[in-house]
Amino acid sequence: MMVARHFMFLCGTTLAASVACGSPPSARSPDQQASSESAGDDGATMESPPWSDGATQGETQAETAKRAAQAPKPGTQALDRRALEFQFALTLMRGEAAAGVQTGNWSFAEERTHRVIASNDSATTKLQVVYGKWEAKPLLGLQYEVPTDGNSYTVTSSGGSATVERAEGKAMSDDEKTAVMNEYGWVGGAHPVLAAIERGGAKPGSALEVDTAFINALVGAIPGVDHTKSQLDAQFQGFDSGGRKTAKLALVLKSDLYTGPTVFSLELKGPATVDMLTGWTSSLALEGTLKPGGQVKVKGKMLEVQGKGTAKLARESTFK
Numbered sequence: 001m002m003v004a005r006h007f008m009f010l011c012g013t014t015l016a017a018s019v020a021c022g023s024p025p026s027a028r029s030p031d032q033q034a035s036s037e038s039a040g041d042d043g044a045t046m047e048s049p050p051w052s053d054g055a056t057q058g059e060t061q062a063e064t065a066k067r068a069a070q071a072p073k074p075g076t077q078a079l080d081r082r083a084l085e086f087q088f089a090l091t092l093m094r095g096e097a098a099a100g101v102q103t104g105n106w107s108f109a110e111e112r113t114h115r116v117i118a119s120n121d122s123a124t125t126k127l128q129v130v131y132g133k134w135e136a137k138p139l140l141g142l143q144y145e146v147p148t149d150g151n152s153y154t155v156t157s158s159g160g161s162a163t164v165e166r167a168e169g170k171a172m173s174d175d176e177k178t179a180v181m182n183e184y185g186w187v188g189g190a191h192p193v194l195a196a197i198e199r200g201g202a203k204p205g206s207a208l209e210v211d212t213a214f215i216n217a218l219v220g221a222i223p224g225v226d227h228t229k230s231q232l233d234a235q236f237q238g239f240d241s242g243g244r245k246t247a248k249l250a251l252v253l254k255s256d257l258y259t260g261p262t263v264f265s266l267e268l269k270g271p272a273t274v275d276m277l278t279g280w281t282s283s284l285a286l287e288g289t290l291k292p293g294g295q296v297k298v299k300g301k302m303l304e305v306q307g308k309g310t311a312k313l314a315r316e317s318t319f320k
Contacts, residue, residue, distance in 0.1 A: 053106065071119035072278045078282065078317040082220050083109040088264070088309030090292050099303055102296075107221055108136035108144065114280060114317075117154065124278075127155045127187050129180065136223065139259045140296060144223040147175040155180065157188020182227075183216045191279025194215045197247055200236055208234040208249070218252065218272065218281055221316060230255040239276070244319065246273040246282050253286055253313070261295040261302070266311050284315040 044146045085107035109110065111132035118126035131148040138144075152167035153176075164180045166172040186192050192213040201205045206215075214234070215227045237248040249272045257264045268286035274283045292307040 014154075037112070049255060066183045070277075071121065071123050071125075074118055076115050076116040076278060076319075078275075078278070078280055078319045080111070080112040080315070082176055082221075082255070082313075082315045084222060084311065084313045085108065086264070086266075086309055087313035088290060088292055088307060090296065090307040091305040091306050092296065092298060093306060102298075104140070106137050106139040109145075110134045114278075116278070123157075123189055124187055124191075124203075125157055129153050129155065139224075140262055140290050142259045145183075146179065147173055148179050148220075150174070153180050155184045155187040159188060161185060161188045170296075179221065179222075183221060186213060186279075192238050193247075193274050193281075194276065194279045195235055196235055197274075202236060202239075202247075204236060204238040206236050208236055210234050211260055215253075216253075217279065218274070219284070220281070220314070222255065222257065222258040222313075223254075223257055225255045227255070240273060244282070245276040248273055249289050251286060258294075261297070262292060262305055263294040263295060264309070264311075268311060268313055272315075275319070280317050281315050283319050284313070286298060286313040287311070 073293055077223050087105045089101065090102040090104070092102060095301075111134075113132065115130075116124050116126070116130040117128050118124075130152045131146075131150060134146055134149045136144045136266070153164050153172075154167070155162050156162045157163070162181065164172070164177055164184070166176070190198075192211070195209065196208040196214055198230050200208050210232045212228050212230075215230050215232050218234075219227070219230075219232070221227075224316060233252040234253075235250040237250055239246055240246040251268075251270060253266070253268045255266045257266060266288065267290075267298040268288035270284070270286040270288075272284040272286075273282040274280070290309040290311045292305045292309065294305055295302045297303075
């Protein structure tokens with residue numbers, strides 16, 4: 001059983017507040033820096049627009065997105081940190097009459113390490129995912145645990161469907177396999193978020209086509225949430241200049257988090273940035289409301305639940 005406690009990370013705050021203090025390093029290695037291309041019949045080198053990171057004058061943002069989404073080199077690595085926290089007040093109902101009020105809070109935090117083991121010209125073909133620290137408080141008496149906690153996996157694809165193996169060939173449960181593949185089944189092909197940006201023409205203000213793979217890759221797994229039922233509106237807002245090349249998104253996420261017979265309906269809004277070399281989420285900071293519903297068991301009796309609350313979801317990658 002995991003111990004509930006206040007979650008501390010590298011910059012000394014909870015992750016929900018660490019987006020501002022733990023930004024990715026600004027320097028890019030030479031092999032990640034795209035060179036300026038020549039344009040025009042005279043072969044003169046044109047100065048690149050600040051968002052293009054090496055695009056030629058006249059190259060569309062869609063073409064830049066396509067070129068920027070080339071596979072990262074082996075050894076590319078990042079520490080991924082995620083956290084969700086919320087506060088709530090439950091109004092317990094017996095029929096149409098209020099039977100009491102219950103207040104509470106809940107949070108989880110997780111760290112992972114992503115490392116590219118192998119890639120070809122267009123895709124990551126072998127990815128190592130090391131699941132590090134996982135901590136969660138009980139929610140209405142339910143203790144969340146994840147099957148991947150503390151384990152290391154390798155996701156591999158040579159052009160066909162991706163497969164996953166546990167480190168050192170250790171036995172792996174079906175729950176482990178499902179958890180890993182839900183978020184990393186894209187290995188061997190285009191990253192879902194980068195593919196959506198390219199399909200949308202990388203036009204600022206345009207809505208991206210979102211599916212379950214996109215949500216799993218960008219937001220990541222949330223205990224008690226089935227992302228096949230989540231709704232995510234994602235708007236592309238352009239490329240960020242300076243440091244690692246990133247795409248800026250504006251998000252609205254609607255999800256239902258179940259804890260036994262009680263459901264918390266979340267509606268969160270905020271920005272996210274995506275690393276254009278790997279597709280990994282560089283930063284994500286969503287805030288919003290939650291609405292409790294369903295039932296809760298009190299002294300052996302099931303009572304209907306109403307109420308309200310607030311929630312914050314954050315994710316951040318620090319590249320090494």
